Amino acid sequence: MEPLFEEYGVSIPEKDWESMITVPASIEEAYAAGVDAEEKNIAMYESFLNKDLPDDVKDVFERLMNASDRHLTAFERQVDGTGCGSGTCDGTGYGNGYKTGTCNGMQRETGNNGAGGRAMGCQGTGTCTL
Incomplete structure (x- = not known):
């Protein structure tokens, strides 16, 4: 995404990402957190895609949303016990x-x-x- 930030003159946010991470107590909690995070990501990308954006930016958000959709499926299968373990x-x-x-x-x-x-x-x- 850095090239898009540079192309459109947007500053890259600086955050203390490590302080924002919570380590789940179990693998089951990690799977559930994965479901929650991917659902939120998909909603975020959908809201971005409803805006008037340049084609290259839309393409990136569509790709990221599609990846989140695949990740969501994988996490859901782990939560319901149908994943390949x-x-x-x-x-x-x-x-x-x-x-x-x-x-x-x-x-x-x-x-x-x-x-x-x-x-x-x-x-x-x-x-x-x-």
């Missing part, structure tokens, strides 16, 4: 939540997944040891 991953896109670990065979995919996205997890046949 262990065992076999079938590699059906974002369908199994957050996946990372050691994959055997041809399952590993790391890199760009669509515009501004990031894919990391299992793909194809075989198993992924998480």
